Amino acid sequence: MPKLVTVQRLELELEKAQEYVKTHILFPAGLLGLICVISSAAALIYQFVTETYGVRAFEETTGLLAGGALLGWGQTRYHRYLLREFPGYFAARMRAFERKGPKKSRKDVAAAQLDHPGRSLVPFSYALGAGMLLGLSALSLFSGHVDKVAAVMMPWAEHGFDMYSMSIIASEKTMKERGPVLKAFLEASYLGWRDVMSDPKSALEIFKKRVPEIDLSIIEPNMMMGLDLMKTDRYAKNGIGWMEEKKMCESVDLVNTYMGVPTKVECKTVYTNEFLTKVELPRSAR
Numbered sequence: 001m002p003k004l005v006t007v008q009r010l011e012l013e014l015e016k017a018q019e020y021v022k023t024h025i026l027f028p029a030g031l032l033g034l035i036c037v038i039s040s041a042a043a044l045i046y047q048f049v050t051e052t053y054g055v056r057a058f059e060e061t062t063g064l065l066a067g068g069a070l071l072g073w074g075q076t077r078y079h080r081y082l083l084r085e086f087p088g089y090f091a092a093r094m095r096a097f098e099r100k101g102p103k104k105s106r107k108d109v110a111a112a113q114l115d116h117p118g119r120s121l122v123p124f125s126y127a128l129g130a131g132m133l134l135g136l137s138a139l140s141l142f143s144g145h146v147d148k149v150a151a152v153m154m155p156w157a158e159h160g161f162d163m164y165s166m167s168i169i170a171s172e173k174t175m176k177e178r179g180p181v182l183k184a185f186l187e188a189s190y191l192g193w194r195d196v197m198s199d200p201k202s203a204l205e206i207f208k209k210r211v212p213e214i215d216l217s218i219i220e221p222n223m224m225m226g227l228d229l230m231k232t233d234r235y236a237k238n239g240i241g242w243m244e245e246k247k248m249c250e251s252v253d254l255v256n257t258y259m260g261v262p263t264k265v266e267c268k269t270v271y272t273n274e275f276l277t278k279v280e281l282p283r284s285a286r
Contacts, residue, residue, distance in 0.1 A: 012091075013087050013088055013091040014087045014091075016087075016090070016091035016094045016095065017083055017087035017088070017089075017090035017091045017094070018083070018090075019094055020090040020091065020093050020094035021079065021083055021090055024093070024094075025079060067132065071129045071132075074129075075129075078122075081116075085116065086116075119260070119262070120262070122259075122260040123259045123260050123261060126258075126259055126260070127259075162247065162250065162251075163247075163250075163251040163254060164243065164247065164248060164251045168186065168189065168241075170182055175272075175274075175275070179275065182275050183275040183276075183277060186241060186275055186276060186277065187276075187277040187279065189241075190239070190240040190241045190276075190277075190279040191279055193230070193240055193241075193279075194240060194279055194280070194281065194282055196223075196227070197227050197230065197281065197282050197284070197285045198282040198284060198285075200220075200223065200224065200227065204216060204219065204220055204223070207219070227285075230281075230285070231281070231285045231286075234247075235281050236280075236281050236285075236286050238278065239276065239277075239278035239279050239280055239281075240279045240280075240281060241276055241279070242273055242276060242278075243271050243273055245267070245268075248267055248270070248271050249267035252265060252266075252267045252270060253267075
């Protein structure tokens with residue numbers, strides 16, 4: 001009889017694990033993939049209509065499609081391996097998700113950790129894959145063969161991937177022992193960004209004098225895209241560099257959930273606005 005109970009329990013664990021994979025991995029991934037395909041098709045149609053689609057554009061868009069398909073295949077193989085070898089982990093996550101009220105906790109998840117060869121390389125692999133796709137998209141955009149609509153049409157933030165990106169990181173020791181220096185450094189940094197936003201052409205001229213080997217035809221559009229991303233209501237209200245708790249916590253939750261970090265981190269332990277001096281956006285950016 002104990003054997004029958006054990007077999008039944010394993011079957012229930014597998015069912016829970018499969019349910020979690022379907023609802024929390026396959027469905028959102030499939031939806032995001034569908035949006036990407038539709039956006040890409042619309043972008044290519046745009047290039048046909050504007051007569052900007054040529055042989056090089058075909059080659060580069062085909063390369064992007066092949067790269068995305070390869071990464072998707074690799075991720076699918078990895079998750080199939082995890083489901084086969086660690087069904088208890090996904091089952092525990094499903095139970096934690098279903099649990100409501102004050103009893104909801106991550107105790108079950110913590111008890112069923114993933115541990116397999118190469119586990120520490122998984123976050124690096126995800127970051128490398130995302131960086132490769134974004135890098136290829138940027139290369140296609142800046143080469144001039146793929147229109148910017150086709151290269152960057154995917155509205156990531158509108159589909160659940162609204163994360164903080166560039167960061168300034170300080171150690172706990174620095175924050176504790178050199179707070180005034182850190183505060184002054186941040187103020188000087190954001191004053192510099194303010195000046196760049198006010199007069200990007202002059203900023204690029206200064207940059208070119210200090211680093212003559214840069215190609216302004218590549219650097220300028222890249223920098224302007226970055227400056228556009230900084231023109232937010234948050235910065236207009238609170239100053240450059242200010243971090244919103246809701247967005248930061250959502251960023252941390254995405255990392256904890258999908259990046260395979262060995263230790264989960266708490267949102268409030270990874271950021272602070274304590275050392276910021278309010279540096280207002282220039283009027284041209286408001």
